Amino acid sequence: MYQAPRGTSDILPPEQRYWSYIKQTAAAICELYGYQRIDTPTFEDAHLFVRSIGEDTDIVEKEMYSFEDKGGDQITLRPEGTAPVCRAYVEHGMHNLPQPVRLYYMAAIFRYERPQAGRYREHHQFGVEALGDADPALDAEVIGIAWQLYVNLGLKRLALSLNSIGCSDCRPRYLESLKTYYTQHKDSLCPDCKRRLAKNTLRLLDCKNPACLAPTEQAPRSIDYLCPECADHFDQLKSYLNLLNLPFSLSHRLVRGLDYYTRTVFEIAPEGETGSQVAIGGGGRYDNLIEQLGGKPTPAVGFATGIERLVLNLKKQDVVVPALPPPTVFVAYLGKEARDEAMKLTSHLRKSRISAIASLSERSLKAQLKQANVSGARYAIIIGDDEVKSKTVVLRNMAKGEQQTVPIDKVAETFR
Numbered sequence: 001m002y003q004a005p006r007g008t009s010d011i012l013p014p015e016q017r018y019w020s021y022i023k024q025t026a027a028a029i030c031e032l033y034g035y036q037r038i039d040t041p042t043f044e045d046a047h048l049f050v051r052s053i054g055e056d057t058d059i060v061e062k063e064m065y066s067f068e069d070k071g072g073d074q075i076t077l078r079p080e081g082t083a084p085v086c087r088a089y090v091e092h093g094m095h096n097l098p099q100p101v102r103l104y105y106m107a108a109i110f111r112y113e114r115p116q117a118g119r120y121r122e123h124h125q126f127g128v129e130a131l132g133d134a135d136p137a138l139d140a141e142v143i144g145i146a147w148q149l150y151v152n153l154g155l156k157r158l159a160l161s162l163n164s165i166g167c168s169d170c171r172p173r174y175l176e177s178l179k180t181y182y183t184q185h186k187d188s189l190c191p192d193c194k195r196r197l198a199k200n201t202l203r204l205l206d207c208k209n210p211a212c213l214a215p216t217e218q219a220p221r222s223i224d225y226l227c228p229e230c231a232d233h234f235d236q237l238k239s240y241l242n243l244l245n246l247p248f249s250l251s252h253r254l255v256r257g258l259d260y261y262t263r264t265v266f267e268i269a270p271e272g273e274t275g276s277q278v279a280i281g282g283g284g285r286y287d288n289l290i291e292q293l294g295g296k297p298t299p300a301v302g303f304a305t306g307i308e309r310l311v312l313n314l315k316k317q318d319v320v321v322p323a324l325p326p327p328t329v330f331v332a333y334l335g336k337e338a339r340d341e342a343m344k345l346t347s348h349l350r351k352s353r354i355s356a357i358a359s360l361s362e363r364s365l366k367a368q369l370k371q372a373n374v375s376g377a378r379y380a381i382i383i384g385d386d387e388v389k390s391k392t393v394v395l396r397n398m399a400k401g402e403q404q405t406v407p408i409d410k411v412a413e414t415f416r
């Protein structure tokens with residue numbers, strides 16, 4: 001027996017209403033904010049991700065699905081959504097458009113992770129990217145989109161964490177002092193952090209290992225090391241968030257797992273939970289990334305949220321998600337002549353944009369009506385010998401159990 005590969009899952013029909021609810025809500029919000037959809041390929045040149053995410057990150061070191069294709073090219077299945085959008089921005093000369101360029105995507109993401117609840121090797125993300133402007137008002141806008149998405153979906157007890165990790169001018173000084181600090185506490189750090197200390201000091205701050213939590217409490221904070229420009233940017237962002245009534249708390253441990261972030265980083269999580277599953281989405285500013293990928297210097301900011309994790313939280317918070325529309329009609333029949341009429345009528349209904357399912361093979365009327373019930377159809381049409389003779393059908397309202405006789409050529413009209 002074959003099974004879906006470890007860390008992947010089938011999204012079966014009963015789950016689809018969650019997905020369609022999230023996708024529709026997200027697309028509607030993007031429309032409100034003037035963001036346009038972009039789709040990029042499922043795989044890219046491997047170097048795009050090594051260059052953007054950073055060689056010393058967990059993703060590049062351990063989690064990428066990379067392979068050489070039959071032509072000898074190094075290929076990687078998309079492990080995150082931002083770098084491909086930036087690649088497309090540069091490739092298609094979007095810097096020539098009025099800035100910022102506001103884009104959104106919904107895409108499958110691939111990471112070789114240890115599977116656990118809400119974490120998959122193939123998962124899906126909704127994300128937005130606003131490219132070409134450094135104004136902190138744009139950071140506030142992107143955070144506003146994230147917040148409104150969760151609120152509109154019906155999630156409650158949301159908490160927004162915020163930090164600024166500075167720019168290439170002020171961060172080296174901060175990293176230096178962070179490294180000095182953690183070196184003093186090296187003995188108490190977890191093995192991963194001992195290794196990270198040399199090349200990826202920032203990541204020590206968000207290590208979830210209990211051993212590392214205590215030293216991290218007292219660790220130097222990036223906001224104390226910001227250059228005047230970064231400090232001003234962060235102050236403005238905070239004042240805009242206040243203006244927009246977006247409640248936030250500062251978190252000096254928040255750094256995000258990718259090298260390309262500059263200045264603003266943020267996460268949103270349902271309050272009152274602990275552990276690695278806590279954030280449902282996050283993002284930040286990445287002012288150097290597009291230049292790194294061969295474009296002109298282009299400040300940008302973005303946000304992404306995992307759709308599987310959203311589904312999980314919608315269920316956890318008992319959010320009522322609208323059901324997908326059931327078929328309008330189930331067409332049942334008795335006898336061979338009635339069967340021909342049923343086939344013709346079903347076809348006619350569909351051409352009239354009325355969704356219809358036709359019964360198959362010879363079954364008792366009772367069995368067919370049971371099927372109609374299971375299908376969720378709002379009406380059943382019954383055609384028997386009498387109806388064939390009188391060129392009529394019996395139209396039954398499934399919920400009320402009421403029936404009426406309708407001329408067969410007036411059925412579509414009756415629904416309209």
Ligand SMILES: [Zn+2]
Pocket residue numbers: 166167168169170171226227228229230231
């Ligand atoms: Zn700075």
Ligand SMILES: [Zn+2]
Pocket residue numbers: 189190191192193204207208209212
């Ligand atoms: Zn650690």
